[in-house]
Amino acid sequence: METVDLNNVPEKIKKIPANDFQPLDTSTTKERERIATPSLSFLQDSWRRLKKNKAAVISLVFLGIIIFISIITIWVSPHDPTQQNVAYINLPPRIPFLDSINGFNGTANVAGKMVDKYAQANVPDNVNFYLGTDGLGRDVLSRLFMGTRISLLIAFIAALLDITIGVTYGLISGLLGGRVDTVMQRVLEVLSGIPNLVVMILMLTVFDPGILSIVLAMVITNWISMARIVRAQTLKLKDQEFVLAAQTLGESRLKIAIKHILPNISSVIIVQMMFSIPSAIFFEAFLSFIGLGLRPPTASLGTLLNEGYKTFRFLPYLMWIPAVTLSVVMICFNLLADGLRDAFDPKMKE
Amino acid sequence: MIITLWLIATITFFLMQLLPGTPYTNQEKLSPETIAMLNKQSGLDKPVIVQYGIYLKNLLVGDFGISFQFKNQPVAKLLVGRIGPSVQLGAQAIVFGTLVGILLGIIAAMRQNTWVDTLATLMAILGRSIPNFVFAVLLQYIFAMKLKVLPIAMWNGFAYTILPTIALAMSPMADSARFIRTEMVEVLHSDYVELARAKGLSRWQVAVRHGLRNSLIPLITLLGPLAVGLMTGSLVVENIFAIPGIGEQFVKSIMTNDYPTIMAVTILYSALLVFVILIVDLLYGLIDPRIRVSGGAKG
Numbered sequence: 185m186e187t188v189d190l191n192n193v194p195e196k197i198k199k200i201p202a203n204d205f206q207p208l209d210t211s212t213t214k215e216r217e218r219i220a221t222p223s224l225s226f227l228q229d230s231w232r233r234l235k236k237n238k239a240a241v242i243s244l245v246f247l248g249i250i251i252f253i254s255i256i257t258i259w260v261s262p263h264d265p266t267q268q269n270v271a272y273i274n275l276p277p278r279i280p281f282l283d284s285i286n287g288f289n290g291t292a293n294v295a296g297k298m299v300d301k302y303a304q305a306n307v308p309d310n311v312n313f314y315l316g317t318d319g320l321g322r323d324v325l326s327r328l329f330m331g332t333r334i335s336l337l338i339a340f341i342a343a344l345l346d347i348t349i350g351v352t353y354g355l356i357s358g359l360l361g362g363r364v365d366t367v368m369q370r371v372l373e374v375l376s377g378i379p380n381l382v383v384m385i386l387m388l389t390v391f392d393p394g395i396l397s398i399v400l401a402m403v404i405t406n407w408i409s410m411a412r413i414v415r416a417q418t419l420k421l422k423d424q425e426f427v428l429a430a431q432t433l434g435e436s437r438l439k440i441a442i443k444h445i446l447p448n449i450s451s452v453i454i455v456q457m458m459f460s461i462p463s464a465i466f467f468e469a470f471l472s473f474i475g476l477g478l479r480p481p482t483a484s485l486g487t488l489l490n491e492g493y494k495t496f497r498f499l500p501y502l503m504w505i506p507a508v509t510l511s512v513v514m515i516c517f518n519l520l521a522d523g524l525r526d527a528f529d530p531k532m533k534e
Numbered sequence: 535m536i537i538t539l540w541l542i543a544t545i546t547f548f549l550m551q552l553l554p555g556t557p558y559t560n561q562e563k564l565s566p567e568t569i570a571m572l573n574k575q576s577g578l579d580k581p582v583i584v585q586y587g588i589y590l591k592n593l594l595v596g597d598f599g600i601s602f603q604f605k606n607q608p609v610a611k612l613l614v615g616r617i618g619p620s621v622q623l624g625a626q627a628i629v630f631g632t633l634v635g636i637l638l639g640i641i642a643a644m645r646q647n648t649w650v651d652t653l654a655t656l657m658a659i660l661g662r663s664i665p666n667f668v669f670a671v672l673l674q675y676i677f678a679m680k681l682k683v684l685p686i687a688m689w690n691g692f693a694y695t696i697l698p699t700i701a702l703a704m705s706p707m708a709d710s711a712r713f714i715r716t717e718m719v720e721v722l723h724s725d726y727v728e729l730a731r732a733k734g735l736s737r738w739q740v741a742v743r744h745g746l747r748n749s750l751i752p753l754i755t756l757l758g759p760l761a762v763g764l765m766t767g768s769l770v771v772e773n774i775f776a777i778p779g780i781g782e783q784f785v786k787s788i789m790t791n792d793y794p795t796i797m798a799v800t801i802l803y804s805a806l807l808v809f810v811i812l813i814v815d816l817l818y819g820l821i822d823p824r825i826r827v828s829g830g831a832k833g
Contacts (some may be wrong), residue, residue, distance in 0.1 A: 298574045374538050379807045381766045382542070382800045386549050389788050389796070468667055473667055474770055474785050493671060493774075499674065514663035 185233060230451070233527040240523025243516035250513060254333035263323035265483060267332040275322075275500070315505055318491060328505055331483040334380040338399055338484065339464040342431070343457050345403045350410025350452060355441050358418025359410070369415075372408055380405030384467065388476045395478065402464055408457055417449040451528035458521035462514045485510045506517055539670060542804040543593060543797075547586055550793045593801070609798045617802075619689055620772070620779035624764050626699040631706030632753070632760075638707070639714025639749075640741055646719055654711060661708025667770040670701035674774065689777050698775045702767045706760045713756055717749035754818050761810040765803060 224232065234240055315324040357368040387401035421427060422445075430440050465485070471477045472486025473493070485506050492503030635658075642654035677684045677697060685694050721727060722745050730740045769781040776782070780799055787795035 374541055378542050378545075379762060379765060379803055380536065381762070381769070382803050383545075385784075385788065386546060386796075386800065390549050462663065469665055470667070470766065470770065474773065475789065489668070496671065496675075497679070503671065507671070511664045511668060514665070515659060516661050518659060 230527040237523040243519040257329035262324045265326035335485040342464040350407040353411040354414025354531045358415040462517040629703035631703030635707040635710030635815040642715045643718030658708040658711045661704040666767040
């Protein structure tokens, strides 16, 4: 180390004013106690955890795209999904940029030879059916968009109603307790013994199949699990200090339920909803598949599957297209629900 | 349990009264006199409440009435022959599904966070997400239409049961695999498993003798929901594979307004389900004594 002669300090250093110097803080407690990362709210924290889950993020993006497309195609659909055209029935897919690939250039295998179906049907060159047409000459792609939209719509409405009824029932039962709770739980017990499928089918045989009746048929049985979960959570929170404090301060029961309990169980509700959406999609598809679902010309993924299955041996793609879409939507919702559950409650994950 | 069944019977009966159409719509034109006579014959001219009473009384002795669709065939007789295939299929599916699921779950838990685990998890997610009727059609397409190794449909022996069983087994497999994995991961990190490992037992021995036994108990609770799922599945799968089971009959009877059959199948399904749930409850108490102490005798 170089020794510095105090009498011979360089001019440069001499110029620095003395009050620029301050004694070093000897106590480092403040620094040590400093919180290094900004504090996060519950939602921010969950979002941070969710972002780490690749599968969930990819599903979220996929679902975003699917929902966006299914909404936007209300206004800009490649063709009218309900317009029938007898001249154009059962055309194979034709996509302009994939002319060279068989299966995407409007040709179909007829008795061992590739035949240009579009030429046979006199379709103008600028009219393309990207995924072909069905047995009534309707554009499969447009119907797919419509079907996805309606399936999602049914699922969302059903999930929303499930929540409304389930949460209300669960909150009342859990918060009031006592005899009310006992009676309400007995009712639930009996109701849950009835197989939901049977109720759904009965409902649909009695009422005219339509979006509303399908939603109702699903809601009648599906709110039960939500009510149970909400009740269990309410019971857990009811005796916690913050609720007791609110009670002591004279808050009404309704306000306690809405302002104190509901926000604290919102994550459980969201996760449960995310699981109920794919199951609603499944049941809609299932009911439509056995012929109890929507009536034509309305399309849902289930009715598309049903129609595709009828001609499955000859035109398998009419079945595969809705089947793949349905599966992708279900997988995405399930993965996202899994991700959300882990994100909201990291303790659940081993 | 009995209340549940009675409730179901009642709901079904009164919902059926609301159904559109009469039992004779499928038949040739009938004169009003003939209809009145037929109504009298089947007791449809009496007030609804009386009909309900007769219906309940008959129900107790296992008389479900006479099918509207098949002339003069008692519904009970119609269904008895159909229970066999449905039950066989359901049993095969649940056994096959849970066995494969348990195996997948064990492997996934033993090789936690490796590609094997990812693969098993992926299979479980696929099994849970893809509807079983899509699976059924896929299997039919691959094995029956393209490879031609298995029969495409009908019910003529064991080979005919393979494809529907696999299609039905997918969701039990997925559910039990997920369940067993979570349980096993927990158990495999416990002290007694460490001890067993320290004593020099092989990984498989530890997993099966110490891990699996303790993971299996909660799996029994899963049987109830699984049975419900199977029932839903059997409705479509039986239709796709043209299996003469209850599910197929149910769909048919809905299409033909065959009220007595619809009611009978509804009650049969509910009874089966309630029965399965009761068995599960009893089994659970039998296997895990801790439950018996705290829980009362509720059915």
